[in-house]
Amino acid sequence: MWRRKRMLQDLEQEMREHIEMATQDNIDRGISPEEARYAALRKFGNVTRIKEDAREVWTVVWLEQFMQDVRFALRQLGKSPAFTIVAVLTLALGIGANTAIFSLTNALMLRPVPVRNPNTLVELLHHYPGEPAFNGFSWDAYQILRQNHVLSDLIVDSPDTFEIHGQAIEPRTVFGGYVGGTFFESLGLQPAIGRLVGSEADNLGHPVPVGVVSWSFWKNNFSSDPSILGKQIVINDTPVTIIGVAPHGFSGLNEEMSQDVWLPLSMEPVIHDAPLGWGSVGLIGRLKPGVSLEGARAELAVLFQSAIQTPDVGPYVRKMDFEMRSASSGLSSPIRQMLNAPVRVLMAVTSLVLLLACANLAGLFLARGASRRQEMAVRVCLGAGRLQLMRQLLTESFLLSLFGGLLSVLLAYFGGRGLLRMVTSGRDIVGLPIHAEVLARPDWRVLVFTGTITFVTAIAFGVFPAMGLSSQPASAMQQVARVGESRPRRLFGKSLIVAQVALSTVLLSVAALFVGYVSHLRNVDLGFRRDHLLLVNLDLGRSGYDAEQWSRLSQDLLTQLQALPGVRSATFSGMTPMLGAGASSFASVDGHPEVHETISINFVSPHYFDTYGTPLLSGRDFSTSDEHGPLVATINEVIAHDFFGSRNPIGSYITLDHVTGRGNDTPKYQIVGVVADAKYNDLQQQPPRTLYLHAFQEDHFVSQLSLRAAMNPESLTGVLREKVASVLKTVPIARITTMTDQIDAAIVPERLTATLSAWFAALAALLASVGLYGLLAYTVSRRTNEIGVRMAVGATGGNVMRMVLVEALVMVGSGLVIGAPLALWSKLLATKLSPDLVANGSIWVLYGVVALAIVTLVAALIPARRASRVDPLVALRCE
Amino acid sequence: MSTKEQKERIELLQGTLDLLILRTLLLGPTHGHAIAKAIEFRSDDVLQVEQGSLYPALHRLIKRRWISVEEGTSENNRRAKFYQLTPKGRKQLTLETSKWDKLTWAIARILRSTEER
Numbered sequence: 001m002w003r004r005k006r007m008l009q010d011l012e013q014e015m016r017e018h019i020e021m022a023t024q025d026n027i028d029r030g031i032s033p034e035e036a037r038y039a040a041l042r043k044f045g046n047v048t049r050i051k052e053d054a055r056e057v058w059t060v061v062w063l064e065q066f067m068q069d070v071r072f073a074l075r076q077l078g079k080s081p082a083f084t085i086v087a088v089l090t091l092a093l094g095i096g097a098n099t100a101i102f103s104l105t106n107a108l109m110l111r112p113v114p115v116r117n118p119n120t121l122v123e124l125l126h127h128y129p130g131e132p133a134f135n136g137f138s139w140d141a142y143q144i145l146r147q148n149h150v151l152s153d154l155i156v157d158s159p160d161t162f163e164i165h166g167q168a169i170e171p172r173t174v175f176g177g178y179v180g181g182t183f184f185e186s187l188g189l190q191p192a193i194g195r196l197v198g199s200e201a202d203n204l205g206h207p208v209p210v211g212v213v214s215w216s217f218w219k220n221n222f223s224s225d226p227s228i229l230g231k232q233i234v235i236n237d238t239p240v241t242i243i244g245v246a247p248h249g250f251s252g253l254n255e256e257m258s259q260d261v262w263l264p265l266s267m268e269p270v271i272h273d274a275p276l277g278w279g280s281v282g283l284i285g286r287l288k289p290g291v292s293l294e295g296a297r298a299e300l301a302v303l304f305q306s307a308i309q310t311p312d313v314g315p316y317v318r319k320m321d322f323e324m325r326s327a328s329s330g331l332s333s334p335i336r337q338m339l340n341a342p343v344r345v346l347m348a349v350t351s352l353v354l355l356l357a358c359a360n361l362a363g364l365f366l367a368r369g370a371s372r373r374q375e376m377a378v379r380v381c382l383g384a385g386r387l388q389l390m391r392q393l394l395t396e397s398f399l400l401s402l403f404g405g406l407l408s409v410l411l412a413y414f415g416g417r418g419l420l421r422m423v424t425s426g427r428d429i430v431g432l433p434i435h436a437e438v439l440a441r442p443d444w445r446v447l448v449f450t451g452t453i454t455f456v457t458a459i460a461f462g463v464f465p466a467m468g469l470s471s472q473p474a475s476a477m478q479q480v481a482r483v484g485e486s487r488p489r490r491l492f493g494k495s496l497i498v499a500q501v502a503l504s505t506v507l508l509s510v511a512a513l514f515v516g517y518v519s520h521l522r523n524v525d526l527g528f529r530r531d532h533l534l535l536v537n538l539d540l541g542r543s544g545y546d547a548e549q550w551s552r553l554s555q556d557l558l559t560q561l562q563a564l565p566g567v568r569s570a571t572f573s574g575m576t577p578m579l580g581a582g583a584s585s586f587a588s589v590d591g592h593p594e595v596h597e598t599i600s601i602n603f604v605s606p607h608y609f610d611t612y613g614t615p616l617l618s619g620r621d622f623s624t625s626d627e628h629g630p631l632v633a634t635i636n637e638v639i640a641h642d643f644f645g646s647r648n649p650i651g652s653y654i655t656l657d658h659v660t661g662r663g664n665d666t667p668k669y670q671i672v673g674v675v676a677d678a679k680y681n682d683l684q685q686q687p688p689r690t691l692y693l694h695a696f697q698e699d700h701f702v703s704q705l706s707l708r709a710a711m712n713p714e715s716l717t718g719v720l721r722e723k724v725a726s727v728l729k730t731v732p733i734a735r736i737t738t739m740t741d742q743i744d745a746a747i748v749p750e751r752l753t754a755t756l757s758a759w760f761a762a763l764a765a766l767l768a769s770v771g772l773y774g775l776l777a778y779t780v781s782r783r784t785n786e787i788g789v790r791m792a793v794g795a796t797g798g799n800v801m802r803m804v805l806v807e808a809l810v811m812v813g814s815g816l817v818i819g820a821p822l823a824l825w826s827k828l829l830a831t832k833l834s835p836d837l838v839a840n841g842s843i844w845v846l847y848g849v850v851a852l853a854i855v856t857l858v859a860a861l862i863p864a865r866r867a868s869r870v871d872p873l874v875a876l877r878c879e
Numbered sequence: 880m881s882t883k884e885q886k887e888r889i890e891l892l893q894g895t896l897d898l899l900i901l902r903t904l905l906l907g908p909t910h911g912h913a914i915a916k917a918i919e920f921r922s923d924d925v926l927q928v929e930q931g932s933l934y935p936a937l938h939r940l941i942k943r944r945w946i947s948v949e950e951g952t953s954e955n956n957r958r959a960k961f962y963q964l965t966p967k968g969r970k971q972l973t974l975e976t977s978k979w980d981k982l983t984w985a986i987a988r989i990l991r992s993t994e995e996r
Contacts, residue, residue, distance in 0.1 A: 007938055007941065007948075010960065011934060011938075014911060014934070014959070014960055015931070015934065017910075017911075017912070017953075017957060017959055018911050018912045018915075018930065021912040021953070021955075022912060022930070024955075025916075043929070043930050044929075044930045044931045045929040045930065045931035045932060046931065047931065049931075050931035050932065050934055050935060053932070053934075053935035054934050054935040054938045056935070057935050057938040057939045057942060058938065058942065
């Protein structure tokens with residue numbers, strides 16, 4: 001660039017020199033000085049044309065033109081900074097909202113796993129009706145499912161958590177898994193060093209204690225030292241020899257769970273000391289070429305049916321339904337399933353926001369175009385073609401979009417981090433740590449997405465206002481002379497406002513619906529008191545206590561805690577409500593073998609029901625003296641109703657199919673009490689059948705401590721830590737939280753939807769009112785003259801104000817009339833997407849309508865007042 | 880001057896000016912006026928260059944990096960731009976020259992064969 005500049009600057013001087021030299025030559029030949037100069041000039045040619053030619057050598061024409069357009073557009077935008085700032089911010093918010101939500105969608109659902117042909121991978125699942133799907137089959141079912149004709153391979157991938165320790169490895173828990181012999185080969189993975197698990201994995205008769213570790217594990221624990229091969233690590237007390245390192249970047253098929261250790265499937269029965277029963281063999285299939293997901297699902301479902309009809313399969317498993325999903329972007333996981341609906345709702349919401357932003361900007365551009373009509377007309381008269389005018393306007397809108405898009409990436413990045421913080425608040429979702437960088441890492445998909453919507457947006461709001469510009473000098477000048485707007489343009493401007501009002505109505509109503517739902521969830525009767533409860537999760541993993549010691553120490557702790565001022569009562573339990581998982585089993589009661597149902601189980605110490613405020617309806621609470629007595633149980637009302645009907649359950653015996661892990665005996669529990677129903681793991685669902693067993697009767701290591709406080713529960717944290725440390729010397733506290741926080745963490749998807757859609761709706765309403773304000777302010781200023789005339793002939797300020805307000809009312813009214821049915825319809829849609837939404841009436845739509853009417857009319861008041869204060873003299877003089 | 884005007888003059892073919900400039904610069908760096916003079920002189924004034932058009936051509940060659948430019952002083956002690964062949968330009972000259980030779984040979988052959996008929 002600088003070269004070109006210098007060349008052109010020096011050209012003139014150089015040409016002058018040339019002509020002078022030529023003149024001198026001519027003089028030397030004896031020609032008269034005057035004639036000599038003339039001849040030299042003639043010989044040289046047209047100086048101006050030569051300069052042009054030289055310039056052209058350096059110019060790429062379209063680029064030059066484009067740069068000129070850009071420079072001009074920048075100048076134009078700089079001239080009206082308020083317009084530019086509003087437009088860029090509107091765009092940034094509209095595009096940013098979409099980018100943020102899309103990043104989340106991308107991370108959760110779209111990003112492919114780094115293996116060979118991820119598109120043909122499918123995940124095999126089964127689920128009990130009404131429960132989340134789960135990928136865990138038995139060895140026998142695996143053998144049956146293998147006999148299909150639709151999969152080219154059936155890969156075993158069973159994730160698990162491992163307690164590992166070893167030389168130079170600090171004892172800790174890592175994610176890992178058991179893999180079948182074809183796992184690494186079929187996924188196209190090559191070892192970084194050593195070798196990967198192969199066919200030895202499938203020989204159950206000869207388990208080989210070997211393992212493969214991840215690249216990051218190798219790097220972090222062994223500093224990428226190749227001597228790792230042949231070293232031993234201890235996994236759940238079983239020593240395993242490391243034979244290889246998985247390739248860089250591979251951390252299993254599950255994006256949210258970074259796996260570090262893989263063992264052959266044959267080691268699973270060894271480490272768990274149990275055969276490969278239901279739940280222990282995870283299956284990934286690879287579709288044969290040309291086979292559809294549906295086709296494969298149909299055939300495998302048949303095989304699955306025959307697999308669960310074999311005699312040694314339990315009744316629970318027999319009720320399972322088969323399910324199959326694409327695994328191209330990794331395996332399904334609780335978080336994925338949980339966030340699926342909210343993310344879709346939010347995608348819909350953000351696209352509406354963007355649509356609204358476009359309408360808003362189109363309105364702005366229209367008004368701006370009208371006030372620039374004079375400029376445009378002058379340019380037309382000076383010879384600018386229609387295409388040139390269009391190009392100019394489009395360059396402006398593209399520049400605005402570009403700035404908006406760039407700003408939106410920043411917004412989305414920080415907004416996205418905020419989202420993640422919210423998603424992960426309180427607790428690891430269902431026990432899974434999400435590594436933030438996985439979700440926040442932007443990739444080309446996000447950039448392409450943002451780029452595309454930026455481009456489309458620019459066209460959407462830039463093209464329409466550019467149309468209708470006249471390219472004939474005469475008519476262009478006529479347009480300038482006309483004081484008012486042409487009718488179609490005025491209608492278009494108004495309909496943009498109507499569209500914005502309608503869209504905001506939809507967004508506000510839907511947001512109100514979600515917010516209402518969350519507040520419903522926060523206040524719904526749980527069957528226990530959620531306030532003043534402090535929850536402490538103890539990590540018993542490496543305490544070293546045996547059951548006897550643990551039982552004694554934990555009861556000591558309870559006694560000491562209950563003596564503390566500020567503590568009403570304290571209790572231990574296996575689970576606390578909404579923690580995310582729980583035990584369940586099939587149960588029946590003596591004398592009624594025909595009633596055989598699933599029940600949820602919790603192990604609780606005495607005073608659990610006091611602490612939680614769950615009323616004891618009949619019988620008694622557990623007591624410390626039960627510890628060495630006969631087995632006892634407390635049931636909730638649902639069990640009492642389902643198993644006993646109107647009979648009195650107290651004193652009857654209840655039997656569990658399998659649960660307590662004491663070999664094959666099926667213990668009987670005598671029912672000593674009936675308590676009121678309480679929600680267990682799910683706020684949305686009805687309380688399940690819940691059986692409470694005594695925490696200290698069998699050797700259960702219950703680790704959840706709950707305190708009911710007489711004051712703010714968090715203020716007890718300090719003294720609680722001291723007590724725990726003094727009584728339980730080897731037990732660290734994993735986490736302290738309050739029940740309210742735990743409940744909030746359990747409704748993250750709902751809160752996410754509610755909070756975000758509320759923000760977006762507020763944004764939408766703001767944009768709509770800014771749009772209305774802008775349009776009215778603009779019309780009032782255009783009509784100053786007319787208003788002046790009206791006032792001069794007797795109209796009062798009130799009349800004028802009414803006139804403007806009526807105009808606003810008509811627009812807002814039409815928007816609401818169009819918006820309300822749309823809102824009702826989208827509410828239906830929303831309830832379909834998140835089936836748990838309670839669709840309690842159309843009251844939320846009403847809220848949306850009222851809120852919007854108020855906001856927009858406030859926005860209309862300002863220009864209306866200004867109109868009413870027009871001074872007729874000033875107005876008439878401005879003509 | 881009058882004698883020269885009587886000679887038959889040939890307009891330059893498109894693109895040949897570039898070739899002539901390169902060839903002229905093979906003798907060493909020189910300034911614009913000298914290049915124009917050299918072309919006219921060496922063609923025995925048959926080739927008539929509109930001297931101004933030399934400059935866009937020089938710019939074109941600089942842009943292609945076939946020649947480079949330097950400040951210098953002319954014969955009569957004036958500051959002037961001296962143009963100079965780059966190695967790339969030298970290569971280009973060989974290439975263009977052989978192309979030119981082939982072209983003239985081929986055209987000459989065709990013209991002669993029509994004459995014979």
